[in-house]
Amino acid sequence: MGTRPDITMSPDEVRAFLATQTRAVVVALADGVPVGSVGALALARADEGVDAVDTVDAIEVTLAPDDPLVGLLGADDRVCVIAEEFPDYRSITGVCAHGRAEPVAGRDRPTWRVTLDDTTSFAFAKIPRA
Amino acid sequence: MPAIGPDEDAFLASHTRVFLLGTRADGSPTGWPMVGLHRDGALEFSTYRRSQKVRDLGRNPVTACVVAPADGTRALAVRGTAEIVAADPGTVAEPAPSDVRVEPEIAARARARMASGQRVVVRVTPTAATWVPGWTAE
Numbered sequence: 001m002g003t004r005p006d007i008t009m010s011p012d013e014v015r016a017f018l019a020t021q022t023r024a025v026v027v028a029l030a031d032g033v034p035v036g037s038v039g040a041l042a043l044a045r046a047d048e049g050v051d052a053v054d055t056v057d058a059i060e061v062t063l064a065p066d067d068p069l070v071g072l073l074g075a076d077d078r079v080c081v082i083a084e085e086f087p088d089y090r091s092i093t094g095v096c097a098h099g100r101a102e103p104v105a106g107r108d109r110p111t112w113r114v115t116l117d118d119t120t121s122f123a124f125a126k127i128p129r130a
Numbered sequence: 131m132p133a134i135g136p137d138e139d140a141f142l143a144s145h146t147r148v149f150l151l152g153t154r155a156d157g158s159p160t161g162w163p164m165v166g167l168h169r170d171g172a173l174e175f176s177t178y179r180r181s182q183k184v185r186d187l188g189r190n191p192v193t194a195c196v197v198a199p200a201d202g203t204r205a206l207a208v209r210g211t212a213e214i215v216a217a218d219p220g221t222v223a224e225p226a227p228s229d230v231r232v233e234p235e236i237a238a239r240a241r242a243r244m245a246s247g248q249r250v251v252v253r254v255t256p257t258a259a260t261w262v263p264g265w266t267a268e
Contacts (some may be wrong), residue, residue, distance in 0.1 A: 023265050023266075025149045025161060025163075025196050025198065027151050027159040027160070027161050027194075028159060029153075029157075029158075029159050032153070032157060032192075033192050033194070033209070034151035034152060034153055034159045034160075034161070034192075034193065034194045035151075035194055035207065035209075036149060036151050036161065036194055036195070036196035036207050036262075037196070037205075037207060037262045037263070038196065038198055038205050038262055038263050038264060038265060038267070039263075064263055067262070067263075068260075078157075078158045078159060079159065080151075080158070080159040080160050080161055082149055082161045082162075082163060084149075084163040085200075086147065086163070086200070089233060089236055090233075092163075094163050096160065096161060096162075098154070098158060098159075098160060
């Protein structure tokens with residue numbers, strides 16, 4: 001059996017990809033059972049307009065106020081955020097960020113910060129062509 | 131009585147971009163973007179037998195999915211139970227319709243790996259479904 005190619009992305013590639021994404025699937029837990037929804041996604045910049053993308057170490061996710069995940073994340077802050085795009089098979093790209101959802105104050109809608117220190121990623125463009 | 135309604139059932143049959151959700155060994159949530167095919171009332175996913183998702187879902191089969199077409203204003207959050215099954219020979223021979231454009235040789239390779247047992251099917255039987263905002267919702 002051959003060795004499967006490494007199609008993971010570097011931290012810089014992860015940040016660059018996430019900078020292009022505006023939506024993500026957010027996964028929380030309800031008594032240990034995964035529950036998913038769709039929310040808005042943005043890079044978490046400490047000082048908007050000043051921080052370069054390559055210094056960002058977190059993302060922000062925003063949910064509708066009536067989304068059931070709002071209460072779930074309040075009870076258990078373990079979260080997974082998945083961003084993905086699939087224009088065609090060889091361009092499928094995705095990042096899954098695991099961590100703790102830290103509430104962000106002062107926003108119109110419920111928003112959480114999730115760090116990027118536990119991610120999985122894939123870029124099918126890295127699969128060698130036969 | 132069906133676990134989900136006809137509107138939800140039709141949505142599952144019409145869209146294949148599915149985020150399969152589970153839990154890691156430490157109990158934290160995780161997920162995998164997949165192509166999910168609606169067959170006989172269940173969602174089916176092709177994956178490698180040795181993949182992390184097979185290990186995670188084998189440990190804890192209580193799962194969920196989010197069916198989220200890229201151009202949809204709504205998505206469907208599904209709860210269910212996953213089982214890992216060997217491929218049905220009919221499924222292996224049948225090209226899979228998908229939202230993702232897949233070159234014929236790649237699809238053929240996946241079917242060959244399914245036939246050889248390298249790949250398996252994760253089958254999720256829905257027990258409930260809830261509408262949530264979609265990829266293009268405001």
